[in-house]
Amino acid sequence: MALTDGDLQAIWLTVRLAGIVTVILLLVGTPIAWWLARTKAWWKGPVGAVVALPLVLPPSVLGFYLLLAMGPDGPVGHLTQTLGIGLLPFTFWGLVTASVFYSLPFMVQPLQTAFEAIGDRPLEVAATLRASPLDAFFTVAVPLALPGFLTASILTFAHTVGEFGVVLMIGGNLPGETRVASVQIYDHVEALEYAQAHQLAAMMLVFSFLVLLGLYAWRPNPKKG
Amino acid sequence: MALTDGDLQAIWLTVRLAGIVTVILLLVGTPIAWWLARTKAWWKGPVGAVVALPLVLPPSVLGFYLLLAMGPDGPVGHLTQTLGIGLLPFTFWGLVTASVFYSLPFMVQPLQTAFEAIGDRPLEVAATLRASPLDAFFTVAVPLALPGFLTASILTFAHTVGEFGVVLMIGGNLPGETRVASVQIYDHVEALEYAQAHQLAAMMLVFSFLVLLGLYAWRPNPKKG
Amino acid sequence: MANIQARFQLDWPGFTLDIDLALPGRGVTALFGPSGSGKTTLLRCVAGLERAPQGFLSVNGEIWQKDNYWLPTHQRPLGYVFQEASLFPHLSVMGNLCYGMKRSANVQASALDKPIELLGIGHLLDRKPDRLSGGERQRVGIARALAVNPRILLMDEPLAALDIKRKQEILPYLEHLHDALDIPILYVSHSPDEVARLADHLVVLEGGRMLANGPLAETLARLDLPIRLGEDVGTVLDAKVGAIDSDWHLARVDFLGGSLWAREHGIPIGRHVRVRVLARDVSLAQQAPGQSSIQNVLRGRVDAIGNDGHPGLALVRVRVGDSMLLARLTKRAVAELGITLGQELWVQVKSVALME
Amino acid sequence: MANIQARFQLDWPGFTLDIDLALPGRGVTALFGPSGSGKTTLLRCVAGLERAPQGFLSVNGEIWQKDNYWLPTHQRPLGYVFQEASLFPHLSVMGNLCYGMKRSANVQASALDKPIELLGIGHLLDRKPDRLSGGERQRVGIARALAVNPRILLMDEPLAALDIKRKQEILPYLEHLHDALDIPILYVSHSPDEVARLADHLVVLEGGRMLANGPLAETLARLDLPIRLGEDVGTVLDAKVGAIDSDWHLARVDFLGGSLWAREHGIPIGRHVRVRVLARDVSLAQQAPGQSSIQNVLRGRVDAIGNDGHPGLALVRVRVGDSMLLARLTKRAVAELGITLGQELWVQVKSVALME
Amino acid sequence: HSEKITVAAASDLKFAMDEIITAFKKAHTGDEVDVVFGSSGNFHTQIQQGAPYDLFFSADINFPRELVKGGFAASEVKPYAVGRIVLWSASLDATKMTLASLTAPNITRIAIANPKHAPYGKRAEEALRASGLWEKVQAKLVYGENIVQTAQFVQTGNAQVGIIALSLAGSPELAPKGGYWLIPDNLHKPLEQGFIITKHGENNSLAKHFADYMDSSPARIVMAKYGFVLPGEVSKK
């Protein structure tokens, strides 16, 4: 199987994008999910619903709105320009931003469920053992929710790998910068280069299969031992 | 807000599609998730990985492969023709089939995690109370995994609503038959009919927000009472 | 033959169960043994929750496990009270109670009335388990297991979290149950009191093996095992209610060898009862005792003298007629009284417990 | 003042907690009461796991709750043994034990050695909790709570799932602990034995309210409460080891009013001890008893006569010197002996338990 | 009796086709004409798999040619227009620009359609190469999935200029938003567009009528109005 340089570049970009998005979402989504799982505030409902909303818009339409928002006249664009970051569209970090936004529900929803399943008792026990809430969160809630983290990360990672509607819109298909593998495959198909599309797709599938298989083999059950 | 007939038709089609897909996936995904959560077979890992695979392909590429498979020369196409169903592409049921395939991981993954979190004890108790495994599944495992079912259904439903790459490819954008709201919005945006796109998108968002809000408000905690 | 045959071998890292047991097919068998000795594991094997390869189990003629045959748990007509109450968290108390009942043959809804009343859970029926106290959960767990009309009851420390008063209400019910239903009960307990009161048969486990297995009275009178019962070592006599003194609320029970006065519980004259005599309640004297608050005085002959758990203490077995009593004395008393095998003595029994 | 002040009110559907308590700032306070009486809830309020609005709590001078002030649980220097062991399922036994220890000031790793040995969990350190037996889990829970160097210990039926032998190993350790550490222990137990043995102070709860609250000896001698202790009603005497008979492994303990012989436990002469005398072990006689295996005979005066749980039984309180003993007799014996208030009698004590 | 056709048309035909169909329907009351816009490549794949389109208007004449070769067509390929590309901007005055202006430093992003598969993108690349600008501006290029997305990059201001279809730049939606400069057609190969009647439309007389109507003067006027050069005509400079 001979992949072109472009293919390899695209794969590398994809792995980097999905990895970074997953890490960022772990950081961003976890507190949101934790809050949703434990709060009794009335606005828990609205917040939970808003988090899931990006899902219902078609990706390229969402991409269009993000393009508007992040463009020179959009609010995000104003912000990034004021901060001296410049404009995000057509950059790798623009892709990251858009994907984070778009994949948020895939991280938050499974985590929320996992956190809810823990119940109060382990955290109470931790408190009687001198663990501050933050400490207990990291040493008790997170390990107990590990299968939830795995599910959330798989969904987020895979979804970011596969997504291309938003990516095309925000990324502008720049080789080495925003042309990720999904876009590359799409381009191959559009250009009727089926052999190359098949090859790259097969390669992605095999690679993803191995990664997923590894995750499954290792799939933790924190309660068994 | 004045939606065109086409918009209304598209919305109705979307709700129908997402609803049917969610129901089918509840039926199909639940046993898979249950099996994955409880089996100790070595091929649990490979199966689990395969279930998650559709995620990593870009939707329109996946759609392309599905189109080939379900077309007159594809294996699925051969099958459906032999069964006298005819060909699936460019029909509503073709859309359903493709979406089921594509959204499978969103159903299976959260369910698997939820089932795993139940542990053995409740099922052991059920067995000592004369419940057959099937009975225990419905009367113990399912109620205890209810938050997982909710998460899975939300992700599946919303994802089916938002998806259009696969839908466009398999469905062919036929009004009243396969032109769902996501495609309709996409068309509006492509036609630079922004006002209409905004309107339909806003409408979808509001509608989805209300549905999600309702789900959240009702969000069950089977263990509290 | 109506009995229970069980043969299980399990090998876990750090623990091996190796049991070959024959138990009577009715009555209460107490499983006694230190923490980690395999009591729960044994019950789980019987229930089919743990699968001991090549094990064998037959219950009153029905084979539940043999070679590769394996009757799944839900087809075994048993009731199981788990060590931790293990209520269904998604069901109310009532939902928990009805769960097994609805799935059992020949059970009317009214079958719940008695357990609910007796276990004092009537006011909790609508609650979810997370709003119950520890003891309340345990009581619901007991009622739930009783409601399935089981043909064998497996109870893993069912009364551990309950207060004495409640225990004293439940114990007679369990006693009654086993008389009325005529089913075997395997009963794990750390309480010698409960064991002595309920059990007909005693199995002592340690480290996954059987130390002793036999009828209660016989096993309790064995001098080589007493330490395990601690303060509550004693014997059980089979007796009959001979007279009732209703003024003083006392009942005279007659056994092979004499009579004793015990607190009366409304048991009619002529009824067979069991009388539990703790070694600590028995004292021995050379001369006939003078008037004292100890009203039960018997004549007996020293049958055996053994050590008790403490080096200062001795257990003396005294034969009274055909029955055996144990007395716990200090060794100094044994010496001062010059107690020797075969000697005739006065036996004073301060208090006896009467069980139906 | 070094003590515990607690005032909690909670209103739940079906249950109201209404407690206003002052407890000594050291020693063991037993919480006693039927299932569902609010014992666990009270402990949870003290630990800060349940928030009683407008409650008040001060522990040895430090205020933990007052008006709107609220010290979070993790800042309260307490050790908590939960009613269900509640081990962290994701950590090994060792991980569970170390969890609190690592987060506590002034604790060396060696602090675990003693509890691990005593609780017999040394061979389990690498196991995950799902592979432990019920009693093993409970023991790990106890060790875990002890390892945090607490300034107050809250123990919710810590020994309920343990066998007698194990209990008898752990109890002296807990006794020692409370002597050595000088911290208050709130101890929920259904076992009068444990209560009598460990407690200095007794709180009796029922339906969320306090029925009694006072020093152990005093509260145990109250004739209006005895039924709650069932068979194990008795009194506790403060005494001193006066002599040791090492041939017979007996110790003479002297108290205000006389001496008693008890089994010896290696407690040196001159040491203060507590002596528990159960009402069931005490008999009364008009004439000086002849030679019998009962070696403890005292002279006392009838102080009060009350009812016991059973209509055929009476509790007689006898003053021996400055101390009180309870004797359980049948009412018939009371009548036959003609026991009246103020009467002088011989008091025979068959056995006493000595506690350090 | 009434008939129904479904027309699959390349996105760049959106405005012209809507108007043509409206006119066509007036002449054929009672008949139904559905139109689906999308990517020519997708339609090409879908028709091979039996999509129920009766006519296929491609932005790139190669797609219908291949379909004819593969036996998926019921007619010859009929060229219906030649597309033109323009330099378009929403933020600058593109009417005063030429391709050479693209090197100006204030232009940091130039949007073109993906030359790999979008016909307008290919022509844009050719034009840039022919002007010797390709190497100089390549670093500034961003690629739209299709010509509409390319226009959107410009419209939202994320790219200062773009090379898009004349038909789009002159559309009622975009015309008010900015000006354009027509790129001379000698800089690139002609962007030939053609349509076919598919096998699906073989026996549909309405499809034939519609195909014929495309040659009628009302249709040609509309096409010309939207900036398409018609077959057989010379482009206005």
Ligand SMILES: Nc1ncnc2c1ncn2[C@@H]1O[C@H](COP(=O)(O)OP(=O)(O)OP(=O)(O)O)[C@@H](O)[C@H]1O
């Ligand atoms: N979350 C709750 N909501 C409402 N009622 C509750 C809740 N938790 C406990 N209760 C009730 O409060 C009462 C006291 O419970 P608590 O757990 O304090 O009892 P307890 O004295 O510890 O009993 P046990 O000996 O059975 O453990 C019980 O009647 C119980 O049903």
Ligand SMILES: Nc1ncnc2c1ncn2[C@@H]1O[C@H](COP(=O)(O)OP(=O)(O)OP(=O)(O)O)[C@@H](O)[C@H]1O
């Ligand atoms: N899943 C398991 N894997 C390995 N060892 C186990 C497992 N479950 C229990 N054990 C061990 O088997 C032994 C017997 O456990 P079991 O639960 O039968 O004890 P038990 O007699 O019921 O004790 P307790 O009175 O404490 O409940 C214990 O030493 C325990 O550590």
Ligand SMILES: [Mg+2]
């Ligand atoms: Mg056990």
Ligand SMILES: [Mg+2]
């Ligand atoms: Mg409690």
